[in-house]
Amino acid sequence: MKKIYANGTDEKAFLDELKRRSGETNKKVAETVSAIIDDVKENGDEAVKRYTLKFDGSLPEYYEVPRDVINDALNEADEELINALLNAMENIADFHNRQREQGFINAKENGVILGQRIRGLERVGLYVPGGTAAYPSSVLMNAIPAKIAGVKEIVMITPPLKDGTPNKDILVAAAVCGVDRVFLAGGAQAIAALAYGTEEIPKCDKIVGPGNIYVATAKKLLYGTVDIDMIAGPSEILVLADETADPKFAAADLMSQAEHDVLASSIMVTTSEKLADETLAEIERQMQYLSRKDIIAKSLEDYGAIIITDCRHCAVELANAIAPEHLEVLMENPFELLGSLDNAGSIFLGHYASEPLGDYYAGPNHVLPTSGTARFFSPLGVASFTKRSSYIYYTQEALAEAKDDIVLIAEREGLTAHANAIKVRFED
Amino acid sequence: MKKIYANGTDEKAFLDELKRRSGETNKKVAETVSAIIDDVKENGDEAVKRYTLKFDGSLPEYYEVPRDVINDALNEADEELINALLNAMENIADFHNRQREQGFINAKENGVILGQRIRGLERVGLYVPGGTAAYPSSVLMNAIPAKIAGVKEIVMITPPLKDGTPNKDILVAAAVCGVDRVFLAGGAQAIAALAYGTEEIPKCDKIVGPGNIYVATAKKLLYGTVDIDMIAGPSEILVLADETADPKFAAADLMSQAEHDVLASSIMVTTSEKLADETLAEIERQMQYLSRKDIIAKSLEDYGAIIITDCRHCAVELANAIAPEHLEVLMENPFELLGSLDNAGSIFLGHYASEPLGDYYAGPNHVLPTSGTARFFSPLGVASFTKRSSYIYYTQEALAEAKDDIVLIAEREGLTAHANAIKVRFED
Numbered sequence: 001m002k003k004i005y006a007n008g009t010d011e012k013a014f015l016d017e018l019k020r021r022s023g024e025t026n027k028k029v030a031e032t033v034s035a036i037i038d039d040v041k042e043n044g045d046e047a048v049k050r051y052t053l054k055f056d057g058s059l060p061e062y063y064e065v066p067r068d069v070i071n072d073a074l075n076e077a078d079e080e081l082i083n084a085l086l087n088a089m090e091n092i093a094d095f096h097n098r099q100r101e102q103g104f105i106n107a108k109e110n111g112v113i114l115g116q117r118i119r120g121l122e123r124v125g126l127y128v129p130g131g132t133a134a135y136p137s138s139v140l141m142n143a144i145p146a147k148i149a150g151v152k153e154i155v156m157i158t159p160p161l162k163d164g165t166p167n168k169d170i171l172v173a174a175a176v177c178g179v180d181r182v183f184l185a186g187g188a189q190a191i192a193a194l195a196y197g198t199e200e201i202p203k204c205d206k207i208v209g210p211g212n213i214y215v216a217t218a219k220k221l222l223y224g225t226v227d228i229d230m231i232a233g234p235s236e237i238l239v240l241a242d243e244t245a246d247p248k249f250a251a252a253d254l255m256s257q258a259e260h261d262v263l264a265s266s267i268m269v270t271t272s273e274k275l276a277d278e279t280l281a282e283i284e285r286q287m288q289y290l291s292r293k294d295i296i297a298k299s300l301e302d303y304g305a306i307i308i309t310d311c312r313h314c315a316v317e318l319a320n321a322i323a324p325e326h327l328e329v330l331m332e333n334p335f336e337l338l339g340s341l342d343n344a345g346s347i348f349l350g351h352y353a354s355e356p357l358g359d360y361y362a363g364p365n366h367v368l369p370t371s372g373t374a375r376f377f378s379p380l381g382v383a384s385f386t387k388r389s390s391y392i393y394y395t396q397e398a399l400a401e402a403k404d405d406i407v408l409i410a411e412r413e414g415l416t417a418h419a420n421a422i423k424v425r426f427e428d
Numbered sequence: 429m430k431k432i433y434a435n436g437t438d439e440k441a442f443l444d445e446l447k448r449r450s451g452e453t454n455k456k457v458a459e460t461v462s463a464i465i466d467d468v469k470e471n472g473d474e475a476v477k478r479y480t481l482k483f484d485g486s487l488p489e490y491y492e493v494p495r496d497v498i499n500d501a502l503n504e505a506d507e508e509l510i511n512a513l514l515n516a517m518e519n520i521a522d523f524h525n526r527q528r529e530q531g532f533i534n535a536k537e538n539g540v541i542l543g544q545r546i547r548g549l550e551r552v553g554l555y556v557p558g559g560t561a562a563y564p565s566s567v568l569m570n571a572i573p574a575k576i577a578g579v580k581e582i583v584m585i586t587p588p589l590k591d592g593t594p595n596k597d598i599l600v601a602a603a604v605c606g607v608d609r610v611f612l613a614g615g616a617q618a619i620a621a622l623a624y625g626t627e628e629i630p631k632c633d634k635i636v637g638p639g640n641i642y643v644a645t646a647k648k649l650l651y652g653t654v655d656i657d658m659i660a661g662p663s664e665i666l667v668l669a670d671e672t673a674d675p676k677f678a679a680a681d682l683m684s685q686a687e688h689d690v691l692a693s694s695i696m697v698t699t700s701e702k703l704a705d706e707t708l709a710e711i712e713r714q715m716q717y718l719s720r721k722d723i724i725a726k727s728l729e730d731y732g733a734i735i736i737t738d739c740r741h742c743a744v745e746l747a748n749a750i751a752p753e754h755l756e757v758l759m760e761n762p763f764e765l766l767g768s769l770d771n772a773g774s775i776f777l778g779h780y781a782s783e784p785l786g787d788y789y790a791g792p793n794h795v796l797p798t799s800g801t802a803r804f805f806s807p808l809g810v811a812s813f814t815k816r817s818s819y820i821y822y823t824q825e826a827l828a829e830a831k832d833d834i835v836l837i838a839e840r841e842g843l844t845a846h847a848n849a850i851k852v853r854f855e856d
Contacts, residue, residue, distance in 0.1 A: 224659035364818035390792035
């Protein structure tokens with residue numbers, strides 16, 4: 001892991017290097033994915049199953065997992081896991097309930113009524129990746145805000161395990177938070193099936209959930225045909241730390257991001273060189289007993305750094321430039337900085353708000369903007385699963401008063417049929 | 429304009445035909461645009477100017493329009509136009525002010541603090557198309573919600589007129605609603621410049637505004653590098669009408685959409701065959717005196733229809749399936765239907781809420797989801813220009829209580845470094 005002194009050159013070189021990590025759509029992948037999408041659009045379930053056979057080696061036990069198999073998974077699950085998920089769910093639901101938006105109506109004295117109506121999407125597709133990245137916590141973080149938004153149907157799609165059966169923990173999470181239907185398929189073909197609908201898989205209004213580059217590219221290509229959550233890149237943490245930070249905590253938190261992926265990025269910006277050195281030593285020590293130490297070592301080597309800076313203010317400026325997915329403030333009086341930290345998906349304040357607390361448990365969503373997109377994207381939330389409509393009611397008298405202005409602007413824009421639609425209402 | 433009887437076959441054939449109108453990204457256009465984007469990313473202003481010369485024939489009078497030229501445009505504008513824009517602006521600002529969201533904080537008795545912070549984006553790019561599609565109303569509808577959201581800088585970019593000067597009405601609108609900077613360039617190169625930034629054009633967090641297929645494709649390709657408003661297709665109106673509707677009004681409103689574009693779609697669904705016939709006659713009559721009658725005739729011929737249905741309920745079902753950008757309810761007791769109309773960008777209730785009233789004046793935004801995307805997209809609004817961050821503060825005691833659940837889920841997911849980050853805080 002690099003130690004960099006913030007001097008305006010070295011840390012800029014590192015941040016430029018970091019940017020190269022995410023990059024835009026890979027054109028070769030886009031071509032492959034585009035062909036799969038066209039195929040699924042044309043051939044539906046037959047194409048989905050053909051790709052499952054090709055990429056996964058065999059067809060799963062079920063295409064749609066029967067309801068009693070989902071119920072059995074729940075009944076057979078160990079109580080500790082269910083209780084942990086229920087506790088997490090309570091916190092997640094409490095936080096997201098506070099995000100609910102009301103529509104409004106402005107009924108004016110002159111009879112004019114203007115308003116905004118908010119309602120949940122009809123049907124949402126939830127992709128859950130296979131293999132080691134099949135996370136029950138991901139199911140909760142995607143399904144709970146959808147439920148709270150009033151989504152009528154949540155359709156999960158996930159690749160089967162190697163033996164053709166569904167991942168039991170994923171089924172348990174799906175059952176716990178009220179997912180309506182579960183299909184076994186993966187990759188770009190699964191995304192295309194949710195976007196267009198097939199005979200068996202219902203067409204969805206929005207597709208959410210993480211996935212590999214094929215899944216992410218399919219979502220981007222289909223954006224517009226269907227809504228998507230966001231363009232997600234590798235995971236990131238930025239730890240701001242001063243001399244009050246415990247190097248054990250800092251090291252552990254940096255590695256908790258690094259273990260996700262060799263492309264993950266873990267950066268500490270600190271005003272204390274002593275802390276930097278002690279944290280590096282702690283990383284060496286703790287890494288030895290972690291099961292994913294090879295991934296951690298590679299990720300820290302390529303995209304990890306400890307940047308030493310002179311002042312608290314300089315640390316904040318760096319954080320704003322990086323716009324990280326997760327931002328920890330292991331500093332004295334962390335709330336003092338809340339207003340000046342412009343860009344971050346989720347901000348963890350103080351020495352006990354460790355990042356995994358947010359991944360699983362505290363309540364805010366763990367689906368967060370990556371690759372610097374916290375400058376403009378937001379965490380997944382209830383608003384991600386609603387649609388707004390505005391509505392307008394005018395009386396004849398109110399329109400008569402507005403008439404001249406509307407006609408003037410319309411004619412100025414050369415849109416005479418627009419002007420006509422107003423004028424025709426006042427002809428005898 | 430077709431007259432179709434809703435019998436489940438004919439109107440389905442028409443709706444299928446309609447869908448073909450929008451379609452996905454044109455691959456040939458995407459290749460061209462992709463090359464322009466790469467070029468601008470690499471060569472900055474030089475590339476932008478080179479494309480301006482190539483596509484527009486000459487370089488504009490200014491690259492960035494000087495502040496005094498903008499002020500002069502405002503000072504020289506006729507008072508009627510300014511007053512009409514100011515009146516519209518007052519309504520638009522009033523409506524959008526009601527959309528402002530507050531963040532929240534939940535400070536619990538056990539010391540835990542969870543919250544959500546909402547703030548405006550830093551810098552937004554506003555594209556305004558050239559030629560006859562340069563609409564002052566569009567400037568208002570994009571800039572006002574951005575201002576209300578707290579966006580710090582709005583950068584407008586618009587192609588110059590044929591003589592190399594900026595469109596005066598656009599400058600007036602920009603001045604009236606507080607656009608900060610104006611550049612003269614158009615097409616995919618302008619979008620790329622806003623997304624990446626050049627030496628002269630500042631990098632933006634989000635790009636909004638209408639444009640031709642090159643502009644729309646550039647926005648879609650750059651989505652993720654920058655946020656965009658939406659994938660916009662041709663304009664649409666759906667008029668639901670019963671026997672209380674005035675055929676003069678219905679005809680005029682249908683044509684006000686049709687005049688936008690030969691690809692625009694104007695559909696009436698009515699329970700009254702008498703109204704259908706009278707509306708067709710009115711279209712013939714009124715079209716004769718409208719300046720854009722050729723566009724109107726072609727648009728109505730290709731994508732217009734009057735669908736006759738048996739019942740109010742069937743009309744609503746059709747509207748929900750079409751999910752139109754603009755939905756007019758020229759029916760008795762229109763509010764009765766507000767709850768059952770699921771999918772529409774903006775709903776115009778009653779005989780005097782003519783669609784152009786919403787385009788210019790009433791207050792709700794005129795940037796609306798098209799091509800059936802009202803199923804999942806929303807009108808442009810204040811939320812389009814904000815970003816959310818969540819924040820988490822935990823005490824040592826609160827984390828101690830949550831510890832076992834977090835460690836259990838993390839280990840179940842195979843993420844031992846996540847578990848370690850919690851455990852390490854409770855080692856002696």
